[in-house]
Amino acid sequence: MSAALEVWNPLWWVLGVPLAGAALLAVVPSWRIATWINVMVSGVTLAVSLGLFHDRPPPTPMLFIDDFNVYLVVLTAFVSFTTSVFSATYIARETQAARLSDSHLRFYHAMYQAFVFTMLLALTANNIGVLWVAVEAATLTTVLMVSLYRTREAIEAAWKYFILCSVGIGLALFGTILVYIAAQPVMGAGIAAMAWTELMPRAAEFQPDLLSLAFVFLLVGYGTKVGLAPLHAWLPDAHAEGPTPISAVLSGLLLNVALYALLRFKMILASNGYTVLPGPLMIAMGTSSVLLASFMLYRRGDIKRLFAYSSIEHMGIVTFAFGMGGALANFAGLMHMTMHSLAKSAIFFAVGIISQNAGTKRIADIRGLTASDPLLGWGFLLCVLAIAGLPPLGIFMSEFLVVTSTFARQPLLTLPLILGLLLTFGALLLRLQGMAFGEPGKDMGHPRPTRTGSAMVLVPMYSHLLLVAIAGLYLPEPLVSWFQAVARLLG
């Protein structure tokens, strides 16, 4: 390929736009302009990433795009775009309450785009070392954003997140080095022994025991970032104490990116064939996450923590599904990953506005949402029902697929899974009832948002909800065949 074509590689644009946006936002002094630049940059990123469907560039030594990551790239670009729209309203109201200074906001917007860049880099990296560096950088940018409010709680949450995830990615690096050592005798020293596209076809020749050892480190390392029990301790704090737009992208996107890294390594193990089976390890961690989170949900008093634990539960389900493997379970896992991203970020949009209105994150102080603000309240209610797995919405469909495909092969494993799902359903309904109905509580927080302000929350939230509802009722044929192709790829 000639050098001129190289410049027009769409992947450079997908990565370059948020990076340039971060640099630009770091120098824009006015936060009002910055929120709009943030929205526009995210919109352009989304548009460029949609172009990847039509024009898929050939792999380069550092970057590549295939059936699997193209859908995560588009999902990431989409959710970060809608979140940037929500963030504009959220930030405007926070500044009215003078919780954030101008320099903090400049920093926030620059970090937002830098974070999007690191996630997209991790997803498109063709090199296991670049992937690792990107996940590490994503940790750094989010730590800075979680500590944005500078309260004692926020700093404690950020510190805990930082230390636990630093150790996690340290162990992931050790696993990465082990994969390289396994590949090096076959592939020869150099960059080829770290590239996905080169590793996959020759994975069968690698030393299987070394790959097994590597996978254990990778599972513990990247598993910490996915928030799998018992490595989840950082997750609820980090979600609860940061700004709400960050909770939305952490839950909806970053957890997926970490899981993506793990799945790529699982693909290498699967095509090797002589290693330990990664499935049972993932099933064990997935089940324990689902059960732990479903019990923890009952005692939450803080609305953002409640949904953070729900994220642990859903990532547990997804990990369980991929652990089961096979075409149907992988299909269910991919679908659940998408549905969870959309529904959970929509919930955090609503939660951001609700807790700003109420002036508190205590569930007990939030009442009568459907009466006080019907559009927001009912939307929130529907989103929570969706995440709890009420039919016929999308999450019910994917959970149903996970359960049935498991039942067909390992009936006993469905018992803890179904128990976890039912407990979660009960816990969420219990909390939801108090929040959605009854006499509206007195608003102690910010003044109500303006019409445009609330539209900028409601439109992203309802569009996510609509996608989840449509996916539950009807999946278009191309999408199904494409999910199936990826599911086969995952082995």
Place this chain on the structure above:
Amino acid sequence: MQALHFDIAHMIDALVLMMGFGLLYQRRLRSVLRTFAFQATALAAAAAWQAYIQEAPHLYATAAIALFFKAIAVPMALNWLVQRLGIHRAVETALGVGPSMMIGVVLVALSILLVLPVTENATALTRESLALAMSVVLLGLLMMITRRNAVTQVVGFMALENGLILAAVGAKGMPLVVEISIAFSVLVAMILFGIFFFRIRERFDSLDLHYLEFYRGERQ
């Protein structure tokens, strides 16, 4: 000639491991920092030696980062932090020195037992370096778990990282080692900055009664 090369490489690696035990043994913060500086110096020597025998000049950059950043700048910064923040000079241990050393020995045995059988295909250089590097990683983890205050935890994390860099330079011809050590240095710099900026003296989830007044997540 090659055998001599390997022997020297293993000797330097073993020195890094020895310093890992030294970190568990020290009871005073100042000595912990000094031991860490020695470990980082040994790591720099290991990286430089690998650069020489593998004929990989980029590893000299890794050695330079280890020497100037980790062996000189970081211990100086931590010493300054300890004085500035008035952190306890004695190391608070969750597990005594004796038992931690014993566990350390078990961990080294474990990594040798794990690594040697699975690396039969690899060259002798990679094999033993990897076993030693994994021991250093596990000792770093052990130190993070058994030592209480923030500075010793950070030192534990950096010792873990030394083990990772040791593994990376030992893997023949591994690309991106320099980039990875830069990425780690940024991480460590951020941690130091965080300690200073937020005046974090203790790990937050310690059992010290003094810190129970802190926010514990759910109580409201």
